[in-house]
Amino acid sequence: MTTAASFHRFANPARFQRIGDLLLPWLFGATALLLGVGLWLALVVSPPDYQQGDTVRIMYVHVPAAWMSLFVYTSMAVSAAVGLVWKHPLAEVYAKAAAPVGAGFTALCLATGSLWGEPMWGTWWQWDARMTSVLVLFFLYLGFIALVDAFDEPARGAKAGAILLIVGVVNVPIIKFSVDWWNTLHQPASVFRLDGPTIHSSMLWPLGLMAVGFTTWFAAVAIVRMKAELAERRIRAIRIAQIGRE
Amino acid sequence: MVEFLNMGGYAPYVWSSYGLGALFLVGMLLTSLRRLRTRRDDLARLEAARPRRRRDGAEGEGAA
Numbered sequence: 001m002t003t004a005a006s007f008h009r010f011a012n013p014a015r016f017q018r019i020g021d022l023l024l025p026w027l028f029g030a031t032a033l034l035l036g037v038g039l040w041l042a043l044v045v046s047p048p049d050y051q052q053g054d055t056v057r058i059m060y061v062h063v064p065a066a067w068m069s070l071f072v073y074t075s076m077a078v079s080a081a082v083g084l085v086w087k088h089p090l091a092e093v094y095a096k097a098a099a100p101v102g103a104g105f106t107a108l109c110l111a112t113g114s115l116w117g118e119p120m121w122g123t124w125w126q127w128d129a130r131m132t133s134v135l136v137l138f139f140l141y142l143g144f145i146a147l148v149d150a151f152d153e154p155a156r157g158a159k160a161g162a163i164l165l166i167v168g169v170v171n172v173p174i175i176k177f178s179v180d181w182w183n184t185l186h187q188p189a190s191v192f193r194l195d196g197p198t199i200h201s202s203m204l205w206p207l208g209l210m211a212v213g214f215t216t217w218f219a220a221v222a223i224v225r226m227k228a229e230l231a232e233r234r235i236r237a238i239r240i241a242q243i244g245r246e
Numbered sequence: 247m248v249e250f251l252n253m254g255g256y257a258p259y260v261w262s263s264y265g266l267g268a269l270f271l272v273g274m275l276l277t278s279l280r281r282l283r284t285r286r287d288d289l290a291r292l293e294a295a296r297p298r299r300r301r302d303g304a305e306g307e308g309a310a
Binding site for chain 2: 107
């Protein structure tokens, strides 16, 4: 391997670790602040809904979890494409680190959706387009997690996983527009609309703070998990080198 | 306070939602931190046991 190639291979992760260490305390601090204020607004200050009563407070967990489930998947698919095209050494590390977190957000979205659906719609679950497509997203995450570890050669697992992520990204707009394209039990979008949000600022604020807090939390956890994954790769490389010497 | 905890009669639904959210955020953070700590300890042990040649100069991320 030439010096330039080995530089490319290790320089980026080294720089990433440095920047990550610099960012982590700020991300943890911002998360605590955002979620602290967000929870107070969500649980205490914001009013009950005139139709849904206090169950509307489930929204402040459910909707940010749903946004994160889509954001994390999309970011993994973008990183998979970058990894396939430019062979960026951090791309597959990111996707592998983020996948269980994205799956968790999706599970949280589905579970809180059920807990909201039961009292308001009278059903825990309905096979409507929105719920079914989010369930498919959950299985895409699980499929990716299983696939990347299914090969003896880690590079082949990363490639297969990247292809799954890129193909599966078709599900993201389906989830987003499912409530417009089909008649769903689930209500249509009320925040990200062309004509602006249709919910009152007393509800928009806690929703926004919780969503940004989820995002900074995710960034911190992703950095921690990427660092662990990089350490694991170094361990594997050293063990292989040891076997080679013996 | 009781009124707050009662959540207009929807306490089980509202509090389970927030509980699951907290469980996920805290649980995932702690398992990720623990994973990083064990990987780092393993790596430090391996690198300490390694022959020391080729490690001079490049700190940490060795050029091997």
